[in-house]
Amino acid sequence: MDVLISIKETITVQEALDFIQSPECGGEVIFTGTIRNHTKGRGVVKLFYECYEAMAISEMHKIADHVKAQWDIKKLAMLHATGDKYPGDIAVVIAVASAHRGIAFDACEYTIDTLKETVPIWKKEFFEDGRD
Amino acid sequence: MDVLISIKETITVQEALDFIQSPECGGEVIFTGTIRNHTKGRGVVKLFYECYEAMAISEMHKIADHVKAQWDIKKLAMLHATGDKYPGDIAVVIAVASAHRGIAFDACEYTIDTLKETVPIWKKEFFEDGRD
Amino acid sequence: MGILLFGVAKDIAGTPKMDLPEHITDVGALKQWLYNHYPALMQLSSMMIAVNRSYATDGQAITAADEIAVIPPVSGG
Amino acid sequence: MGILLFGVAKDIAGTPKMDLPEHITDVGALKQWLYNHYPALMQLSSMMIAVNRSYATDGQAITAADEIAVIPPVSGG
Numbered sequence: 541m542d543v544l545i546s547i548k549e550t551i552t553v554q555e556a557l558d559f560i561q562s563p564e565c566g567g568e569v570i571f572t573g574t575i576r577n578h579t580k581g582r583g584v585v586k587l588f589y590e591c592y593e594a595m596a597i598s599e600m601h602k603i604a605d606h607v608k609a610q611w612d613i614k615k616l617a618m619l620h621a622t623g624d625k626y627p628g629d630i631a632v633v634i635a636v637a638s639a640h641r642g643i644a645f646d647a648c649e650y651t652i653d654t655l656k657e658t659v660p661i662w663k664k665e666f667f668e669d670g671r672d
Numbered sequence: 673m674d675v676l677i678s679i680k681e682t683i684t685v686q687e688a689l690d691f692i693q694s695p696e697c698g699g700e701v702i703f704t705g706t707i708r709n710h711t712k713g714r715g716v717v718k719l720f721y722e723c724y725e726a727m728a729i730s731e732m733h734k735i736a737d738h739v740k741a742q743w744d745i746k747k748l749a750m751l752h753a754t755g756d757k758y759p760g761d762i763a764v765v766i767a768v769a770s771a772h773r774g775i776a777f778d779a780c781e782y783t784i785d786t787l788k789e790t791v792p793i794w795k796k797e798f799f800e801d802g803r804d
Numbered sequence: 805m806g807i808l809l810f811g812v813a814k815d816i817a818g819t820p821k822m823d824l825p826e827h828i829t830d831v832g833a834l835k836q837w838l839y840n841h842y843p844a845l846m847q848l849s850s851m852m853i854a855v856n857r858s859y860a861t862d863g864q865a866i867t868a869a870d871e872i873a874v875i876p877p878v879s880g881g
Numbered sequence: 882m883g884i885l886l887f888g889v890a891k892d893i894a895g896t897p898k899m900d901l902p903e904h905i906t907d908v909g910a911l912k913q914w915l916y917n918h919y920p921a922l923m924q925l926s927s928m929m930i931a932v933n934r935s936y937a938t939d940g941q942a943i944t945a946a947d948e949i950a951v952i953p954p955v956s957g958g
Contacts, residue, residue: 573958589957590887590888591957592885592887592931592950592952594934595931595934595935595950596957598934598935620957620958631957631958632957632958652958655957655958656955656956656957656958657955658936658955659955659957660887660931660950660952660955660957661955661956661957661958662887662888662889662953662955662956662957663956663957664888
């Protein structure tokens, strides 16, 4: 399994697609998480993503190791953005390529679910009403 | 739910992403089916996709209606390519945007699974060994 | 409107289009007629008939005014 | 190496970095020390300690040479 893991200011879906593209694979599943303009009924101005980068990279590699052990996945890309993000911006991209689509869905959902549980990244929300 | 359904010679992931992009949604799940360079151990030169287009569009709308009835999905794009396709080319793109990622995975997988069962599109495989 | 044939059904019949045979008035009878004239169709894992762009059951009535299609197993995606 | 603090833990403590307090030799004791000095940390739904970039259990030994981090509930993605 080829793995691309990256944490940086700006990420794009295209770089994940480019990485997982392979004529050996027939099915690709991509998850993108974008900044919403509201959360729990409150307008969102921006989010700030803080990251304990060295450990985050390490935890992302652990997720990749689990994916590799569980499923026959050929390519896995995990990208996370940091810093100030505004509604519509991309915060995270997970992209998986496999010969069979069922396991690609399973592996992609496992990856984003686990990332949200274990990878040390924090978002701080800035609301339109100015309160925390 | 906004729906984009299209059958044409060439499709791109980007047009699906552009359509589902919305600051109201936080999670997008995209499935892409690409032409593999082998199937059942045999080298593939190309595929030819034939389509009963009027009925295929109608069946795709039925799938969209079921998605709308089952899940709180905001955007759904279903694109299918026709004609000669070569290894690495994109045959199908399903893209779903929702406020919550779990149902986006479910709806995307349901859509591609059902499309493969009900939509009147046929692929003919052309192998390297020249046999049918 | 006549009968449209797709995919391997078209290859077996050797034509993409034919007229509805006389005396055939429902989907079940059409399928039987097709199997009689093109026995290789019986080897397909499924053969659906669509009437006016929707899948039809054997009992559905058909006339020469309907758009009828022979749908072998689909393989899109 | 000392202790790194992130997210709301950093806000509560008012600093992104502190030295390992003397006499603290394991993760459980460090958590207790943090709760004693910054009681607001007890309101977090979870507070993990990472040692050298891996999540650690309470019994894990720590020294001033370790890279220690206070990890409030993560919220990436």
